[in-house]
Amino acid sequence: MFGQKATFGKRQHSFAELKEMMRPTPDADGVTRVFSKELWDDPKVGPMLRELGFNPDDPRNISKTAEDYIAMFAAAKKRLEERAAAFNRDMTNRYGYCNAVPFLVIDHTIWDGEHGAFLYASLNLIGFDDWNVLMLAGDERTKELCGIAGHPGTVPAVSKAVHEFVVAWKERYECALEAYGVTATGGQGRGISREQYEMEKDELRQEIIDKVGWMKPRIINELLRIQG
Secondary structure (H helix, E strand, C coil), X not given: CCCCCCXXXXXXXXXXXXXHHCCXXXXXXXXXXXXXXXXXXXXXXXXXXXXXCCCCCCHHHECCCHHHXXXXXXXXXXXXXXXXXXXXXXXXXXXXXXCEEEEECCCHXXXXXXXXXXXXXXXXXXXXXXXXXXXXXCCHHHHHHHCCCECCCCCHHHXXXXXXXXXXXXXXXXXXXXXXXXXXXXXXXXXXXXXXXXXXXXXHHHHHHHHHHHHHHHHHXXXXXXXX
């Protein structure tokens, strides 16, 4: 995201310079914006931002705070707990007993690591949401009665593969962000429009969701094979 001290020149900005601009600082009203409010008063920068379709209080221009993310994660975790409880009730009605627990395909080692912010802050992906969750047996009785794979804790091979995917996805996102930064900062070079940037970001987000969806049945099949 872009902080208050961004400068707008006529040369191409490198991604390192763009990231240097992405250090959000609250405006005078206490709100942290991607493009700070004062930029709209600049005789050169303000008209360019308006031409690009921005306004200072556009929701996309408001940066989330740490408190916002904490609340978002808490709400997502609560939804997951409710889905797990509903799953267990339904399976208990069918089979007489079920103690299934969630398994995250992109696990906590990613979300809590150096690439986690890319997923939740840049792409608005939350690991507790259904796209990233499998319900697996929490005990042997559930495996036998319900016919679902046992929860393995973590699967190093899956974690390693996912980490490699996330690194590649992040690189693609940074390339799109750099290209958009050329346009947004008035630089010369192979920039892309705001619409192109948003489209590429949306496509990448959907690709991640689809890839995790592709992995789910394969993880289950492998667990069932190993667990017999």
